[in-house]
Amino acid sequence: MKKILLVIIVFFLVLPLFVESRFWLGFWTTTLFFALLGQSWNILGGYGGQVSFGHAVFFGTGAYVSAVLQVRLGLDAWTSAAIAVAAGALVGAFIGALSFRYGLRGSYFALVTLAFAEVFRVLANAWDFTGSGFGMLVPMKPGAANLQFADRSWFYYAILLLVVLAYALTWRVERSRFGAYLLAIRENEDAARALGINAFRIKLAAITLSGAMAAMAGVFYIQYYLFVDSHVGYGPAMSVNALLAPLIGGAGTVLGPLIGAVALGSLAELTSLLLGKEPGVNLLAFGVLLLVILRFLPNGLMGLLRGRS
Amino acid sequence: MLHIINFAHGSILMLALYAGFFLFTLGGVDPYLAVLILAPAFFAGGYLLQRYVIAPVSFGKDTNVLLVTLGLSIIIDNLALYLWTSNTRTIDVGYAQVFVDVGVTAVALPKLIALGAAVLIGILFWLLMTRTDAGKAIRAVSKERQGARIVGINVEHIFALSFGLGSAVVAIAACLLLPTFYVTPQVGNAFVLIAFTTVVLGGMGSFIGALVGGMVLGIVEAYSGLLLGESLGQIGIFVIFILVLLFRPTGLFGQRA
Amino acid sequence: MAVLEISDISKRFGGLLAVSQASLEVQAGRITGLIGPNGAGKTTLFAIIAGFARPDGGSVKFDGREITGMAPHRICRLGLVRTFQIVQPFGALSVRENIAVGSHLHERGRARALQEAEKIARQVGMQAQLDTPAQSLTIAGRKRLELARALATQPRLLLLDEVMAGLTPTEVNEIVAVIRSIRDAGVTILLIEHVMQAVMSLSDDVYVLNQGRIIAHGGPRDIASNAQVIEAYLGRRATHA
Numbered sequence: 114m115k116k117i118l119l120v121i122i123v124f125f126l127v128l129p130l131f132v133e134s135r136f137w138l139g140f141w142t143t144t145l146f147f148a149l150l151g152q153s154w155n156i157l158g159g160y161g162g163q164v165s166f167g168h169a170v171f172f173g174t175g176a177y178v179s180a181v182l183q184v185r186l187g188l189d190a191w192t193s194a195a196i197a198v199a200a201g202a203l204v205g206a207f208i209g210a211l212s213f214r215y216g217l218r219g220s221y222f223a224l225v226t227l228a229f230a231e232v233f234r235v236l237a238n239a240w241d242f243t244g245s246g247f248g249m250l251v252p253m254k255p256g257a258a259n260l261q262f263a264d265r266s267w268f269y270y271a272i273l274l275l276v277v278l279a280y281a282l283t284w285r286v287e288r289s290r291f292g293a294y295l296l297a298i299r300e301n302e303d304a305a306r307a308l309g310i311n312a313f314r315i316k317l318a319a320i321t322l323s324g325a326m327a328a329m330a331g332v333f334y335i336q337y338y339l340f341v342d343s344h345v346g347y348g349p350a351m352s353v354n355a356l357l358a359p360l361i362g363g364a365g366t367v368l369g370p371l372i373g374a375v376a377l378g379s380l381a382e383l384t385s386l387l388l389g390k391e392p393g394v395n396l397l398a399f400g401v402l403l404l405v406i407l408r409f410l411p412n413g414l415m416g417l418l419r420g421r422s
Numbered sequence: 423m424l425h426i427i428n429f430a431h432g433s434i435l436m437l438a439l440y441a442g443f444f445l446f447t448l449g450g451v452d453p454y455l456a457v458l459i460l461a462p463a464f465f466a467g468g469y470l471l472q473r474y475v476i477a478p479v480s481f482g483k484d485t486n487v488l489l490v491t492l493g494l495s496i497i498i499d500n501l502a503l504y505l506w507t508s509n510t511r512t513i514d515v516g517y518a519q520v521f522v523d524v525g526v527t528a529v530a531l532p533k534l535i536a537l538g539a540a541v542l543i544g545i546l547f548w549l550l551m552t553r554t555d556a557g558k559a560i561r562a563v564s565k566e567r568q569g570a571r572i573v574g575i576n577v578e579h580i581f582a583l584s585f586g587l588g589s590a591v592v593a594i595a596a597c598l599l600l601p602t603f604y605v606t607p608q609v610g611n612a613f614v615l616i617a618f619t620t621v622v623l624g625g626m627g628s629f630i631g632a633l634v635g636g637m638v639l640g641i642v643e644a645y646s647g648l649l650l651g652e653s654l655g656q657i658g659i660f661v662i663f664i665l666v667l668l669f670r671p672t673g674l675f676g677q678r679a
Numbered sequence: 680m681a682v683l684e685i686s687d688i689s690k691r692f693g694g695l696l697a698v699s700q701a702s703l704e705v706q707a708g709r710i711t712g713l714i715g716p717n718g719a720g721k722t723t724l725f726a727i728i729a730g731f732a733r734p735d736g737g738s739v740k741f742d743g744r745e746i747t748g749m750a751p752h753r754i755c756r757l758g759l760v761r762t763f764q765i766v767q768p769f770g771a772l773s774v775r776e777n778i779a780v781g782s783h784l785h786e787r788g789r790a791r792a793l794q795e796a797e798k799i800a801r802q803v804g805m806q807a808q809l810d811t812p813a814q815s816l817t818i819a820g821r822k823r824l825e826l827a828r829a830l831a832t833q834p835r836l837l838l839l840d841e842v843m844a845g846l847t848p849t850e851v852n853e854i855v856a857v858i859r860s861i862r863d864a865g866v867t868i869l870l871i872e873h874v875m876q877a878v879m880s881l882s883d884d885v886y887v888l889n890q891g892r893i894i895a896h897g898g899p900r901d902i903a904s905n906a907q908v909i910e911a912y913l914g915r916r917a918t919h920a
Contacts, residue, residue, distance in 0.1 A: 164488070215668040220427040220488045224618055225667050228660045231615065239654040290783045290792070297780045300769035307729060307763070308832055309755035309784040349611060353496065360489070365771075393503030393607070400496030407490055408479040 121368075125273055129266040138265055144378040145272040146333060150351075151358030151370030152279050153326035158356065159364030160292065161319040162299025166223040167230030168355035170208070171201045171324040173346030175331025177237060180249035180341055185242065190260035194332045201328020202321045209320035213313050218302070227352065234347035248342025251335060260336045268337050275333060276371070279326055284367045286322075295319055296365070327355065357399055361406050363415025372414050377402070429491035431617055432610030433498035434589055438464060438596030439605045440506060446513045446600070453515065453600040454535070460593040468589025473582035495610070502607040511605040536598040540636065543591060544629045551629075560584055619663040625673030634674060682707045682836050682867045683728070683759070688737035690723055690891075697723045699891040700737070705836065705884075710858070710868045712882035712899075714875075716912055720891040721871045722764050725838050729761040730754045741836065756784065758835035762828075762842060764871070766821040770814035774805055777813050777824055781831030796831060803827045803857050818845045823854070830861065837861065839870040843877055851877055879903060887911065 125145075132138050150172060158164045178200040182193035208229055212222055237243045244250075255263040262268055286292045294315045297305040306312050335341050345351065362373025377399060384398045410416050441460055445451040451459070476494070480486035515532075522534055551557035562570040563580045571577050603609075620639055624631025639659055646658030666673060683705040690698040698720040705711045713721050726732040728739050730751040739747045741759050769777050778796035779789075786792040800806050803823050808816065813824060822842050829837055839858070843851050855877050862868055872878040878885065879899040887895040887902060889911040895902055902908055 166488075166492070211664075211668060215671075217667060221667055221671070223488055224427070224615075225664055228615060228663045228667075231660045232657055232664070235654060235657045235660070239651070288789050290787055290789065293776070293780055293783055293789065293792070296772060296776075297769050300771055301767045303731070304763065304767035304769065304828075305780070306751040307731075307755060307761055307767075308781050308828060309752050309760075310780075311750075311752045353492075391504050392508065393500035395500075396496055397500035397504060400493050400500060403493040403496070404475075404479055404490065407486060407493065411481075411486075 121371075122277070129269055135265065138269055140378060140382070142265070142269045142272055142337070144374045145269070145276050146330060146337075147354060147358050147377065148371040148374040149272065149276050149279055149333070150327060150330040150355050151362070151374055152276075152283055153323050153330060154355040155359040155364060155366075155370050156283060156286070156295075156326065157319050157323040159359050159366070159369065160287070160295045160299065161316060162295075163316060163320070164219070164223045165226040165323075165352075165356070167226030167228070167352050168323075168327055169347050169349070169351040170226065170230040170233050171204055171327035172331040172334070172351050172355065173230070173233060173237065173341070173343075174204050174324075175201045175328025176335040176341040176346050177243055177249065177331075178328075179332045179335050180251050181243060183251055184249060189258065190336065191258075194260060194336075197332050198325050198328045201331065202325035204328075205321040205324020206317060208324075209317045213316045213320075227349070230347050230349070230352055234343045237347055238343035244342065246342070248340060248345070249335075251339045253339055261339070268333075272333055272337075275329060279329070280367055280371070287367060291315065291318065299365070353396075357403060359413075361402060361413055363413030366413070366415045369413055369415045372418075376414060427488050427491070427618070428585070428588070429488055429614065430494040430498060431491075431588070431592065432612070432614035433495040433502075434464070434468070434610070435592050435596055435613055436502060436605075436607060436610035437498060438593040439600060439603070439609060440502065440511075441593075442597050442600045443511050443513060443605050446515075453513070453597045456600075457594050457597045460597060461590045464593035465586040465590035467586075469582045469586035471589075472585035473578060476585070477578060477581065495614075499607055499610065506607065508606055508608070512603075513600055515601050530602055532598070532601040536595075539594065539598055540633060543594065544633045547587075547629050556580075556583060615663060616659055619659050619666070621673075622671070623662060623666050623673050628673070631674055681705060682742060683869065684740040684743075685724075685728065686738050686740075688724065688727055688734045688739065690720075690727060690732065690734050696891055698727070698734070701888065701891070701893050702737075703886045703893060703896070705867060705869050707867050708862070708865065709883040710862050710870065710881050712878040712885040713869060713871045713888060714873070714878055714885060714902075715888035717873075718890075719888040719911075721888050722840055724888070725761055725840055725871065729759065729838060755832060755834075758833075759838070760829045760832050760834040760836075761838035762825040762840050764840040764844070766818070766825050768813035768816070768821050768824055771812060773810050773812055774800060774816070774820075774824055774827075775809040778827050778831045781828040784832045799827050799831045802830070802860070804853065819847070819850045822846065823857075826854075826857070830866075834866060836867045836869065839868060839872075841871055841873060843872055843874045846874075855881055 128141055129138060132141070150168070153171065154165060154168050175197045179190075179193045179197035182188040182196060183190060208226065212225055217225055238246055253261065255261045262271070286295075294305065294310050297308070297310060298312050298315060302312055331346070357377055358373035359370040360373065361376055362371065363369030380398050380402060381395045384394050388394045406413060438460055442453050442456050445456045445459065446453060476487065476490050480490045522531055551561060559570070559575050559580050560583065562573075562575060563577055567577060570580075616639065620632055620635040623638060624633070624635030639662065642658045642662060643655065647655030649655075650657065681704040685701060685703050688698055688701045689696070701720070701724060703711075703713075713724070715721055723732065727734045730746070730749050730753070733748050737747070738745060741754070741757060744757070746754055746757065746759070769780065775793060775796050778799050779792045782792040782795035782799070786795055797806070797809060800809055803826055805820070805823055805827060808820060813821065816824060822845070826839065826842055843854055846854065851874055858868065858870070858881060870878070870881070882899055885897065885899055885902045886893055887905070887908050894911060895905045895908050897905070
């Protein structure tokens with residue numbers, strides 16, 4: 114297992130050296146972005162068993178807070194990024210505290226997260242402070258101090274670094290008491306409580322961490338694309354993207370979201386090739402893949418790989 | 423009633439709207455007549471979908487159903503997007519412009535008809551659930567699945583039946599909606615959360631609850647639009663949804679404690 | 680002082696009085712049995728003791744300390760742990776990982792917790808199944824796992840809910856030996872059981888619950904010949920021995 118990990122890391126490290134076209138660099142950058150976003154969902158949904166249908170609420174907060182602080186308050190990009198991640202954690206803690214305090218589980222929790230995402234979407238769309246219908250545009254000022262890079266491959270390395278950090282963290286969590294408790298809660302919350310686990314606190318910690326990680330992805334997004342609006346930031350599309358990668362790749366595993374992101378990205382390119390670039394084709398394929406996975410590989414692609422070794 | 427959260431509900435509505443649209447533009451069929459075609463068609467479609475797609479893929483586990491129906495809604499929504507593009511379609515029927523004076527204000531005729539139909543359907547369902555064998559079977563499965571199985575009720579069939587009925591109602595709703603509404607592939611999404619909110623507010627399993635919930639929400643939507651403005655007004659429904667789930671999950675008329 | 684003192688506990692579910700003014704005491708280091716016909720309210724009483732349900736009246740004291748209505752995880756941390764009548768394994772986790780969840784209560788480090796789990800598994804005779812996923816276990820295995828998991832939390836008082844239901848006579852004998860060894864190690868035990876000869880041979884003390892009320896209390900021999908108890912189980916006619 115360690116060897117495979119090494120190969121993967123080396124692969125990603127040397128990638129930009131071999132990839133000439135801007136297209137493929139962009140492809141891998143985007144794939145790694147979804148691997149990060151997916152991992153944030155994975156912590157709460159895969160390990161903790163709390164499926165979220167509104168993960169955009171954390172992602173969008175990261176992107177918007179970062180944008181608003183830079184554009185409206187003139188803060189520098191790094192400080193804005195830090196505050197944006199903290200904001201994501203805060204939103205996570207807020208939603209978690211309410212939902213878990215009142216015992217929301219399963220489908221109800223999933224729907225409530227969606228409802229929160231929608232509330233934030235409407236608010237972001239209505240306030241001038243957040244750019245209302247026009248969204249937020251961060252002025253292009255290339256330079257490391259502004260967390261913007263003229264050379265796109267720097268963005269690639271940035272997201273790669275974030276992914277490595279996030280995945281290393283997830284790996285540590287998996288091997289910790291916190292991780293063991295999360296899994297116990299996922300499998301059987303009542304039994305977990307009977308064994309001395311403060312389920313509320315553990316779930317709250319998970320959603321806070323998840324929110325911070327998703328917000329981090331949001332920060333990357335805004336620095337990379339320099340634009341966010343209520344639909345992109347808080348819309349259902351990003352929420353769906355957040356859960357597709359881990360579910361396809363293998364929820365509750367460290368590498369699942371990465372594998373899922375690669376699989377989905379590849380599928381998207383394939384469908385573009387075969388069926389053209391009409392809107393809806395990609396997601397259609399994703400939906401079919403999701404159903405196929407749910408039916409035949411409930412443990413995701415990781416389940417397939419594990420079966421082999 | 424069966425405590426199944428069907429995320430594809432909005433997508434089915436969207437399909438029904440398109441079906442009604444095409445029936446009208448290509449076949450000249452008036453939406454109110456289209457009910458006679460679409461309700462049975464969607465009943466059958468819904469039955470088959472639940473029995474042969476949703477149930478097998480989710481292995482019968484309720485927690486998976488949400489994900490499976492999410493997958494379905496993604497497929498249906500994007501298929502629609504691919505086939506019919508995102509252009510808004512509307513239909514033009516003469517009586518959509520007819521307004522009825524109800525004392526305080528004037529209401530468009532189709533909306534009054536929709537109200538009447540909703541009440542009628544509510545009553546029909548109540549009768550169905552309490553007077554017919556199928557209805558009793560549904561209630562039995564709802565309360566105690568294993569027990570129902572033991573007394574010989576085909577649970578898979580009942581779930582499919584319920585889904586079929588739900589789809590048929592959605593089809594009827596679409597026909598009632600068509601005269602005054604627009605059709606795009608995204609239209610279903612807007613309704614999903616509203617539908618859930620209605621059910622949760624009214625109380626799961628209660629038809630009166632759904633009716634009352636629907637009316638309350640309609641009022642809330644109108645007033646929040648009034649007070650908060652067009653864009654912010656949409657928040658009303660979502661906030662109600664969150665509040666109800668947190669503080670009164672059984673809703674106004676719900677059954678489960 | 681009794682390890683566990685329950686006084687006048689009552690619990691209503693809608694129109695049904697599940698438990699009515701039940702009082703019992705569990706002495707340290709002993710095995711106390713709680714028996715009664717089905718539906719007598721035994722599991723409800725366990726749920727109340729362990730914090731999964733709030734009583735409508737009465738109090739639960741653990742080591743003299745009031746724990747009525749406390750959250751289950753806090754009660755567990757105080758040293759009172761229960762098993763469930765309908766087994767609740769952590770399905771996707773292995774036996775070792777399951778037990779480790781219990782060990783983690785007192786052991787923060789993962790490696791140590793897993794080691795402790797292995798020890799506990801040996802104690803209950805599950806060493807051969809350490810890496811089996813819990814969902815692949817038979818009912819007997821799951822019951823034993825339930826017991827092992829609870830044991831891993833190093834309880835002072837262990838509440839066992841029908842841990843022998845569905846076991847073959849051989850398996851029952853094995854579990855009886857395990858329970859005895861747990862008691863010998865210093866853990867106090869309160870158990871609900873239907874397997875009569877096991878309860879009677881294990882218990883130092885027996886309480887009988889019928890329709891929510893404690894109707895008898897005493898040593899196993901006395902209970903076995905108690906007319907009211909026989910009546911509760913078998914009906915009025917059967918009281919002439």
